[in-house]
Amino acid sequence: MAETGPPYSGILKYCTRCCLPETLEGVAFDEMGICTACRAQEEKMRIDWASREKTLRQLFEKYRDKTGQNYDCMVPISGGKDSTFQLHVLTRVYGLKPLAVTFNHNWYTETGLYNLYNALEKFDVDHIMFTPNRRLVNQLARKSLGAIGDACWHCHMGVGAFPLQVAVKFGVRLLVWGDSVSEGDGRGDYRAQVTQYDRDYFVKYSARFEPPAMADDQISLRDMSLFQLPSREEIERSGVVGIHLSNFIFWDEERQMEFVKKTYGWREDHVEGTYKGYKSVECVMAGVHDYAKFIKRGFGRGTDHASADVRAGLLTREEGFALAREEDSKRPAALDYYLKITGMTEREFIETLKAKREGKALDLPSDYPAREAPRPAQTELEVKPAIVKFLEGKAKEETGGRPSA
Numbered sequence: 001m002a003e004t005g006p007p008y009s010g011i012l013k014y015c016t017r018c019c020l021p022e023t024l025e026g027v028a029f030d031e032m033g034i035c036t037a038c039r040a041q042e043e044k045m046r047i048d049w050a051s052r053e054k055t056l057r058q059l060f061e062k063y064r065d066k067t068g069q070n071y072d073c074m075v076p077i078s079g080g081k082d083s084t085f086q087l088h089v090l091t092r093v094y095g096l097k098p099l100a101v102t103f104n105h106n107w108y109t110e111t112g113l114y115n116l117y118n119a120l121e122k123f124d125v126d127h128i129m130f131t132p133n134r135r136l137v138n139q140l141a142r143k144s145l146g147a148i149g150d151a152c153w154h155c156h157m158g159v160g161a162f163p164l165q166v167a168v169k170f171g172v173r174l175l176v177w178g179d180s181v182s183e184g185d186g187r188g189d190y191r192a193q194v195t196q197y198d199r200d201y202f203v204k205y206s207a208r209f210e211p212p213a214m215a216d217d218q219i220s221l222r223d224m225s226l227f228q229l230p231s232r233e234e235i236e237r238s239g240v241v242g243i244h245l246s247n248f249i250f251w252d253e254e255r256q257m258e259f260v261k262k263t264y265g266w267r268e269d270h271v272e273g274t275y276k277g278y279k280s281v282e283c284v285m286a287g288v289h290d291y292a293k294f295i296k297r298g299f300g301r302g303t304d305h306a307s308a309d310v311r312a313g314l315l316t317r318e319e320g321f322a323l324a325r326e327e328d329s330k331r332p333a334a335l336d337y338y339l340k341i342t343g344m345t346e347r348e349f350i351e352t353l354k355a356k357r358e359g360k361a362l363d364l365p366s367d368y369p370a371r372e373a374p375r376p377a378q379t380e381l382e383v384k385p386a387i388v389k390f391l392e393g394k395a396k397e398e399t400g401g402r403p404s405a
């Protein structure tokens, strides 16, 4: 018979309503054993969204460009479903002229690139993108694992810092993000000051360290200059503020995703480590990110998504746990790519992450994953960034299919 209930029952405490365990960073349980994410969801139902929308309208009016010379706002986009939805809201609903800005982690999937360029074409917006070089991305991916326990420091820091740099340089004062940590993350709620700008948001919630902490004899500060946040003084002087749309309009991911698919041709795809195809579909490394979390904290993206669905009433808690068990522990195919670009062995990968366990996660079975998971024979499914595949394909055409010298 299949196992039921929480994957680590007896070891970890789980929310009594959804499937989130106590190893989720920043989560707290109330006297009923209900987690902060579930509580935030309840709060969300009682918020006066009409009045928040009014505040949003006023903000847009305040920041709308009056000189006729500049953009009204800036929208940081990845090409994910939120990007298309943000552009819809800004241009079609509020009639603003945004400048779109992308930090390119350089791990784009083909579907991700399609979604990004599709959005730019559909909404006719100007766009600036920063692509860090391959060598730097590979070096930071290796360093990141030991530093923060996932492979993605450069992305966490880049999405936070680069749009701010552009905003300061181009004098665009309003940055409009999509969802915030209030949305099912367990680390925030809706009571926080929604219009207060937090320069350190991304350092606090994902990157952990600013560039100086990542520099070493191979990675210089100059290599990471576009990963630097502007100083507090620069931000103050330029008057840049940032808001999250999800704090002003009722955020419903499932419905928004259906909407952007139907209306604008946004596409989903299979994402490793979950049964949902619409989150992080733009990144080849999503599976590695979540597998790392699973080793470190005993749960992965399957648990996150199942919990969101339990909260939304789409799954029972028991069904959620069943899905989480199935998804979280799967070895992602992208791990081979990660090991290749970092020169790490799988053993090193696992041990580095186990060493990052803290608090209750230290009680997780020390022998798991005990050894390398069985690898499916799937060279045709080899995971690598779309641009690398594209260039390799072109090189092959050139040599008529023969390997180049």
Ligand SMILES: [Zn+2]
Binding pocket: 015, 016, 017, 018, 019, 020, 034, 035, 036, 037, 038
């Ligand atoms: Zn919960």
